[in-house]
Amino acid sequence: MVVFCSPAKINLSLYILGKRDDGYHNLFSLFQLVDLCDTITISSASADQLLIDHPTFQPSSDNLCYKALKLFKKSTNVKKSYSIHLEKKIPIGGGLGGGSSNAATVLYALNQLNNQLLNPLQLLALAKKLGADVPLFLVGSTVVGVGRGDVCFPMSKINLDECWIALSPLVVNTADVFAEVRHEDLQYRRAIDISSDIQAGNWGENDLEQAALRKFPELASMKKELLDCGFNKVFLSGSGGSFVCLGQHHRIPVGIKLIEARRFKKIKVYCG
Ligand code: C5P
Numbered sequence: 001m002v003v004f005c006s007p008a009k010i011n012l013s014l015y016i017l018g019k020r021d022d023g024y025h026n027l028f029s030l031f032q033l034v035d036l037c038d039t040i041t042i043s044s045a046s047a048d049q050l051l052i053d054h055p056t057f058q059p060s061s062d063n064l065c066y067k068a069l070k071l072f073k074k075s076t077n078v079k080k081s082y083s084i085h086l087e088k089k090i091p092i093g094g095g096l097g098g099g100s101s102n103a104a105t106v107l108y109a110l111n112q113l114n115n116q117l118l119n120p121l122q123l124l125a126l127a128k129k130l131g132a133d134v135p136l137f138l139v140g141s142t143v144v145g146v147g148r149g150d151v152c153f154p155m156s157k158i159n160l161d162e163c164w165i166a167l168s169p170l171v172v173n174t175a176d177v178f179a180e181v182r183h184e185d186l187q188y189r190r191a192i193d194i195s196s197d198i199q200a201g202n203w204g205e206n207d208l209e210q211a212a213l214r215k216f217p218e219l220a221s222m223k224k225e226l227l228d229c230g231f232n233k234v235f236l237s238g239s240g241g242s243f244v245c246l247g248q249h250h251r252i253p254v255g256i257k258l259i260e261a262r263r264f265k266k267i268k269v270y271c272g
Contacts, residue, residue, distance in 0.1 A: 001043040002113060006086075006105040007270040008036040008096035009136065010165065010237040010244050012158075012203035015194050016186050024132065024148045025178060028194045030203060031097075031136045031143045032158065033270035036165070038090050038102060040065070042109050045083035054088040064103035064130060071126055072110045076117045082110070093171030095238030097137070103130045104137035124152075133238075141270050144198070146191070158201070160269050162247050166226055166234075167263040170216055170241035177239035180211035204233040204246065212240040219243075 009031045017026040050059040050066050059066070065084050072078065084106060090098030104127055111118050118126070120138070127134040132148035140154035186207050197205075213220040219240055226234040232247030 001041060002109055003039060003041045004105050004109050005037040005270075006040050006090075006098075006101045007033040007137070008090045008098060008101060009033050009133070010096065010163075010242075010267075011206060012244070013194070013198055014206045014208060014238065015189060016181065016207040017188075017191065020148070025181075026147060027145065027149045028191055029145045029149055030155070030198050031145055031149075032160065033137070033141045033143075034160075034163075034165070034267040035270050036090055036096065036265065036267060037270070038098060038105075039087040040102060040105050040109065041085040041087075042106070042113065043083050043085075045081050048081045049083045051083065051085045052088060053086065057088055057092055064099045064134075065106045068103040068106035068126075068130055069110065071129060072107055075122075075126055076114065078110075078114055078117070080114075082113075091167050091242065093173065094167055094242040095172060095174075095236060095240045096165075096242055097133050097238065100131050100133035101137045103127070103134045107134075108138060144195075157269065160267070163267050164231070164245040164249070165237070165265050165267050166222070166243045166245060167265075168219060168222055168241035168243075169263075170218065172212065172216065172240045174239040177208055177212045177215060180215050181208065182211070185210040204235045204244075206236050206238075208239050209236040212236055216241065 012030040012032050014029045019025055052059050090096050107123055107126055124135050127138055128150045132150045135150045136143045136145050136152045139152040142155040142158050144153045144155055223234055226245055229249035231245040231249055234243050234245050237244050
């Protein structure tokens, strides 16, 4: 039996560079893994099974853990069966990459349990097949992703002293937000300029934010309320519905309409 943490990610910056022929968008994004984690326990079993500890999110063949298990077995010809137990803490549809992280963790864990049958590049190739956000979780804690976000480069550790995450109760569908993006939402910056900004610690741009705020007006009022708390910067993580808040606030936003205290958390970078 092996137990792994499956951390959430936030996007410290997300720029859309253009639309691709395959329906995806070319991105330039800075991802940071954070200390908000699901737990995945994998053990040998007589048949493959997925168990999930969550009040509403239940196992299905669409689940990325299950898809990762099937893909790993098919690609390696491993015949053994596994039981995967997922304890869900990362909110679903919150722009925090929970499902993608789970898939990456299952691939990594199965490879460990099978004497590293696949080398890191082969593992990354499988991760890409499962989703654009899956590879980053195999690359490092601070990662730049380009292409669909799946061509990933590890970056040196960053300092996130005062970083908070505010979770909304919304379940946001990533494809819907990308579909809502308009020409005027984009900044069309050159990759080299984005890269300089990122290295200088100028984060907080998200080209998906306007589309998400148009689609979900609740997010626009939540952002305003968070800014009223005095943070230096408040921006959406990925396609939402979670906000990243940088800097100190002058009051705990317990009274904020859309946020209960438990949905507001100070986070640290993930060092696992
Ligand atoms: O790859 P994944 O299933 O995570 O992507 C979900 C959806 O988000 C895609 O089907 C696509 O509509 C959109 N997407 C995109 N460009 C990206 C990543 C995701 O348009 N780089």
